[in-house]
Amino acid sequence: MNLVVSSAILSAMLVSIPEPSSVSAEELGELILEERSSQPIASQALRPPHILRRNPVLLLNEQAIRQGLPCLRTQWRIRLTPTGEASDTKVWWVDRARGIRSQRQIAPVDSSGACPDEGYVGISDHQSEEIDRAGWGLARYRAFLKGDEEIDYRCVAEDPPFLEVCSEVEGLREWLSQKTPTYVGISAQRVWIKIDSTSDAEITFASPHRLTIKFHYPVPF
Structure with missing residues (x-):
């Protein structure tokens, strides 16, 4: 495999992103997920490292839709790896091939019948x-x-x-x-x-x- 082809494959698998707090959730979704997301990204959260996980995890939440009684959404979990650059604004690597996972989640509708922003719980794929x-x-x-x-x-x-x-x-x-x-x-x-x-x-x-x-x-x- 020549260098040009190898570099193209690497750039398709790895993408650098700025500090998530400096970018909107929708922009992060477009940058990281590309065609994977079926609904607009409505919110984001960052889970810091802990003793069992050295690097932070970025959570991107798709806009929930009403699915019968509950609301249904997809949450994307993206493992972030520091680039090693020393600057005031951190830059992170995302491995598109191995660093992205998704989970479907549900939550009961709120009192108005709308989908809530919080309170979602994981669920397997079902009919x-x-x-x-x-x-x-x-x-x-x-x-x-x-x-x-x-x-x-x-x-x-x-x-x-x-x-x-x-x-x-x-x-x-x-x-x-x-x-x-x-x-x-x-x-x-x-x-x-x-x-x-x-x-x-x-x-x-x-x-x-x-x-x-x-x-x-x-x-x-």
Whole structure:
């Protein structure tokens, strides 16, 4: 492979971007994603490095669209690599081939029936009717957090720290309200919501007025 062809391939895979805070979300989407995005990029966020991830991750959120009961959007997760340039304005590399991932997300519509800006939860690719069911389950979970008396609950825990959380409904709601669910799963019988590594919730289509909360210690790796 000659140098000209090799350079063309490299430039197609790698793109440099300025500090994300200095560029609009829509501009970043056009620069990084090219033809991958199906909806306009509506917002962005930057996740800083941490002990398990040396470089920051840029989140680009497509404009959400109403999909039956919930709103549906795609979130793009872009791994940033510093170029090594020393200047007041940072410049980052994005590897288009290996540094970009996407996740579909849903959120219940707000009180006006519009798509909210926040509160989206990850979901696998499903048919439209399954997305509708997932939105229904997520809306029921959030209604419980708000104190909807039509939704009963069952709390399951075997270990002392969680038994205390389960013992009183207001304390349970307060504890859960501090968590942001990370994933919604759907089966033929139920909607399952992963809250964090120690808790999840489920609601079955056969018993739509009862939510089950389960606490457990994290699964060891």
